[in-house]
Amino acid sequence: MTGPDRQDARRAEPLEHEPGHRRLAGAVLTAGMAVALGAAMIGIPREHAALSAVARYAMTVALPRWGLTEPVNEIVYGTRGFDTFGETFLLLAAVVSVVLICRSREGRWGDIGESLAGQREQRQSDPAGDADAGERQARSAERREQGQPGPGDPAGPATPDAVPLGTPAPETADAMTVVVRTAIRIALPLLGAAGLYLVAWGYSPGGGFPAGAVLVGVLLLAYAGFGRRRVAAIVRPGLLEAIELAGATAIIVTELLGLVLRGSVSANWLPLAQPQTILSGGIAQLFSASELIEVGTGLAITIFALIGMGHDWTPDEQPGREGAERS
Amino acid sequence: MILVNYLAAAALLCIGLYAVLTRRNMIKMVMGLSLMEAATYLFMISLAYRSGSTAPVLLSPPPGKTAQDLVHGNVADPVLQNFCLTAVVIGVAVTAVFLSVVVRIAQHYRTLDSDRVRELRG
Numbered sequence: 001m002t003g004p005d006r007q008d009a010r011r012a013e014p015l016e017h018e019p020g021h022r023r024l025a026g027a028v029l030t031a032g033m034a035v036a037l038g039a040a041m042i043g044i045p046r047e048h049a050a051l052s053a054v055a056r057y058a059m060t061v062a063l064p065r066w067g068l069t070e071p072v073n074e075i076v077y078g079t080r081g082f083d084t085f086g087e088t089f090l091l092l093a094a095v096v097s098v099v100l101i102c103r104s105r106e107g108r109w110g111d112i113g114e115s116l117a118g119q120r121e122q123r124q125s126d127p128a129g130d131a132d133a134g135e136r137q138a139r140s141a142e143r144r145e146q147g148q149p150g151p152g153d154p155a156g157p158a159t160p161d162a163v164p165l166g167t168p169a170p171e172t173a174d175a176m177t178v179v180v181r182t183a184i185r186i187a188l189p190l191l192g193a194a195g196l197y198l199v200a201w202g203y204s205p206g207g208g209f210p211a212g213a214v215l216v217g218v219l220l221l222a223y224a225g226f227g228r229r230r231v232a233a234i235v236r237p238g239l240l241e242a243i244e245l246a247g248a249t250a251i252i253v254t255e256l257l258g259l260v261l262r263g264s265v266s267a268n269w270l271p272l273a274q275p276q277t278i279l280s281g282g283i284a285q286l287f288s289a290s291e292l293i294e295v296g297t298g299l300a301i302t303i304f305a306l307i308g309m310g311h312d313w314t315p316d317e318q319p320g321r322e323g324a325e326r327s
Numbered sequence: 328m329i330l331v332n333y334l335a336a337a338a339l340l341c342i343g344l345y346a347v348l349t350r351r352n353m354i355k356m357v358m359g360l361s362l363m364e365a366a367t368y369l370f371m372i373s374l375a376y377r378s379g380s381t382a383p384v385l386l387s388p389p390p391g392k393t394a395q396d397l398v399h400g401n402v403a404d405p406v407l408q409n410f411c412l413t414a415v416v417i418g419v420a421v422t423a424v425f426l427s428v429v430v431r432i433a434q435h436y437r438t439l440d441s442d443r444v445r446e447l448r449g
Contacts, residue, residue: 021442026348030341037337047329047378055406059398062385069386071402075409087413094420101427205405206412213416276386295416302423309430 054079067272067280072205077284077291081266084287085255088294092248095298099237102305176225184225191218199292200278207288212295219300235304240297247293254286332373340366353429353439360425364418368411375407383408 051059054075062074076084140153176184195214198204204211223231234240258267270286273279281288339362346359381389381397383405388397429439436444 021349021351023349026345029348030345033344034337034341037340038334041330041333041337044333044374047376049377051377051402051404052406055404056399058405059383059385059402069384071383071385071405072408072412075405076412080406080409084413087417090417091420094417094424097424098420098427101424101431205408209412209416213419299416299419302420306423306427306430309427309434 063275066268066282066284067275068284069275070205073207073281073284073288076206076209077281077287078266078268081255081287084291085251085266088248088251088291091294091298092244095244095302098302098305099241102309181225184221188218188221191221195292199288201276207285208291208293209295211288212292212299215292215296216299216303220303223304235300237301237305240301243293244297244301247290247297250290251287251294254283254290258283329373329376332376333370336366336370336373339363339369351441353432353441354426356441357422357425357429361418361422364414364422368414368418371407371411371414375404375411377401377403 058071058075058079061079062068062071066074066078068074068078140150143150144153191214195211195218198214199207199211219231219234223235228235255265257269259265261267261269266283268282268284270279270282272282279285343359343362343364343366346362347356350356350359380402381392383397383402385397392401432444433439438444
């Protein structure tokens with residue numbers, strides 16, 4: 001494709017027309033919110049205010065009671081450990097929601113008649129007409145992508161490399177170039193080690209939270225660079241979900257043992273090692289490592305569930321077949 | 328002058344709110360919600376700032392300060408940093424829930440326009 005042709009193809013792309021809705025009402029409500037927030041923010045404490053009582057408490061107990069030189073970690077897993085406990089299960093609830101929403105449709109076992117009942121409404125809301133050229137092209141591309149090309153569909157390129165540069169999406173390449181793959185091979189172990197270091201030594205604010213995010217980044221980098229097949233051994237819902245629930249169970253056990261052994265949830269029941277060593281935080285380190293599992297697997301499940309949703313479109317309606325049993 | 332940060336957070340939240348209220352494209356509505364989320368992060372981190380303070384780390388205090396100075400509060404507020412830290416992870420997960428709902432709606436109705444997602448279908 002020559003330069004001017006490519007420009008024409010780009011120009012021909014239809015621009016999405018998005019009509020404005022309730023702009024005036026939106027502007028009035030937003031202005032009201034801005035005034036309320038502005039008035040509130042003028043009156044709140046600024047940079048010279050004293051630290052809150054809980055912050056002073058955490059600064060005081062971090063080193064003597066937990067052996068942690070990182071008060072943020074002491075707050076996340078100690079003073080406000082119960083809060084983190086709740087947030088962890090909020091994260092788990094979000095992951096379960098994404099998994100449920102993204103789950104592929106299951107085969108129907110019997111006709112309960114709703115498609116027949118919805119026939120009239122279907123005709124009104126979605127009259128079966130001839131698809132225009134753009135629609136036909138999109139459907140053909142979709143069938144090809146799903147590996148079920150129809151008789152009239154044009155054949156796709158033999159290999160991803162045969163796709164000319166500048167071709168509109170969808171991209172068909174499943175791996176990046178050798179330059180990117182080499183860079184990723186070098187970066188992956190470094191990033192993985194950095195993520196594990198963050199959680200192991202407890203010097204970083206949050207420990208397991210940022211470390212889990214870093215490890216998800218490692219997985220995503222491998223996926224982007226080498227394609228799905230290379231990470232498929234790890235990214236299996238059955239495996240990741242089991243590991244995530246093991247992390248959640250470890251958090252529950254860690255917190256409840258505090259109640260059983262020390263009389264309060266989230267109390268430390270492990271012996272403290274010398275500060276700045278791998279075991280210095282007592283249960284804070286255990287909680288942090290469990291959080292790493294929870295965050296890492298939870299975000300991985302969520303992201304890959306979203307990525308995997310691409311091929312689950314409602315089948316096209318065929319004229320004259322509304323209500324008929326679908327294959 | 329941390330007030331400027333507070334007001335910037337309020338402005339960011341208002342931009343997000345305006346997007347949620349006036350956009351009909353559901354991806355843009357999710358982007359608006361993400362902006363509102365980002366505004367809370369900026370607000371909490373700004374609220375944690377203390378003039379002339381250092382990071383809340385009880386190790387190798389900067390020149391002129393001792394560990395006792397740190398313990399007695401001459402640091403950024405660690406509680407708000409904790410809130411921000413956990414909020415980021417929860418925010419990612421909640422945005423993923425929004426996006427998965429949007430993708431499902433798009434797959435089912437073949438549109439991202441929330442005005443057209445009214446009829447019962449299928």
